[in-house]
Amino acid sequence: MLSKAQISLITSLQNKKFRLQHQVFIVEGIKSVLEFVNSSYKVQKIYATVQARTKLDKIPHNIKLEEVTEAEFQKISSLKNPQGALALVTLPETQNFDRNILKGKHTLVLDDVQDPGNLGTIIRTAEWFGINQIICSIGTVDAYNPKVVQATMGSLSRVQIYYLDIEEFIEQNTLPTFGALLDGQSIYSTDFGNEGLIIMGNEGNGIRPNLIPQIDKAVTIPRFGAAESLNVAVATTIFCSELSRQQTQK
Numbered sequence: 001m002l003s004k005a006q007i008s009l010i011t012s013l014q015n016k017k018f019r020l021q022h023q024v025f026i027v028e029g030i031k032s033v034l035e036f037v038n039s040s041y042k043v044q045k046i047y048a049t050v051q052a053r054t055k056l057d058k059i060p061h062n063i064k065l066e067e068v069t070e071a072e073f074q075k076i077s078s079l080k081n082p083q084g085a086l087a088l089v090t091l092p093e094t095q096n097f098d099r100n101i102l103k104g105k106h107t108l109v110l111d112d113v114q115d116p117g118n119l120g121t122i123i124r125t126a127e128w129f130g131i132n133q134i135i136c137s138i139g140t141v142d143a144y145n146p147k148v149v150q151a152t153m154g155s156l157s158r159v160q161i162y163y164l165d166i167e168e169f170i171e172q173n174t175l176p177t178f179g180a181l182l183d184g185q186s187i188y189s190t191d192f193g194n195e196g197l198i199i200m201g202n203e204g205n206g207i208r209p210n211l212i213p214q215i216d217k218a219v220t221i222p223r224f225g226a227a228e229s230l231n232v233a234v235a236t237t238i239f240c241s242e243l244s245r246q247q248t249q250k
Contacts, residue, residue, distance in 0.1 A: 001068075002066075002075070010047075013025060013026050020091075024089065025088075025089055026087070027149055028083070029153075030056065032149070032152075032154045033056065036089055037060070037063065037087075043087050044088045044089065044090060045088045046085065046087045047065075047076065048066075049067070052083060052085040053067055078146050102175060105195055106192065106195060106197075107131070107133055107135060107197055108122065108135070108236065109166060109169075110134060111166060111199060114139070115141065115203055118233040119136075119145075120148040120152045122232070122236045123148070123156055124153055127155040128240075129241065129244045131159075132160060134160070134161050135166065136166075137163070137166045138163055143161045170199075176216050178216065180207070182229075184219045185218065186219075188242065200235065202232075
């Protein structure tokens with residue numbers, strides 16, 4: 001039976017302050033829990049209903065698994081339609097950023113992307129297209145926000161996320177920089193080469209003005225209809241797809 005203290009701890013992890021305080025974040029859903037179990041992350045404990053437990057048959061013995069009732073699970077889940085599995089996972093240690101990891105590949109740079117669903121979708125999309133690292137501005141939503149984690153569908157367990165002062169980072173950068181802007185060269189006639197930074201802007205404001213002079217090439221997704229703009233996650237998907245297409249043709 002879940003205690004009030006357990007319920008209080010788990011629900012508090014919806015808040016970044018308490019995630020940092022306890023150095024723990026939440027992963028929900030059977031598939032996502034299994035993805036983190038089979039990753040380099042440390043899974044501290046899993047809470048599961050009887051029905052969900054039957055699908056968690058390959059959990060290592062060193063991971064604690066506590067069976068809870070459907071009613072108890074409702075108290076700790078943040079989902080409207082919970083799947084009956086929730087894991088407490090240790091936040092990764094902060095790593096010193098090494099610029100050498102950027103060489104020979106393309107890296108996404110997110111400038112204050114604030115919607116959890118957008119960031120989660122971008123992380124999942126990046127993994128689909130073979131991009132395994134993303135640089136986020138300090139103002140970008142926390143990657144360990146439960147809504148972000150849920151939207152990644154397990155991809156967060158394999159994509160490395162860095163939070164940096166991106167103005168300083170771009171200023172010191174020596175790789176080609178491509179920015180998603182309205183007035184730029186068509187993405188379909190842009191040669192992205194073999195390496196570089198792909199900068200995607202905030203949902204409402206785009207790329208911050210201070211970064212624009214640092215961008216080597218402004219790139220636009222051509223518009224054929226009347227829509228004013230594209231969702232940043234959708235735009236990022238198109239960029240990733242075009243990058244992948246160009247790489248496979250070389």
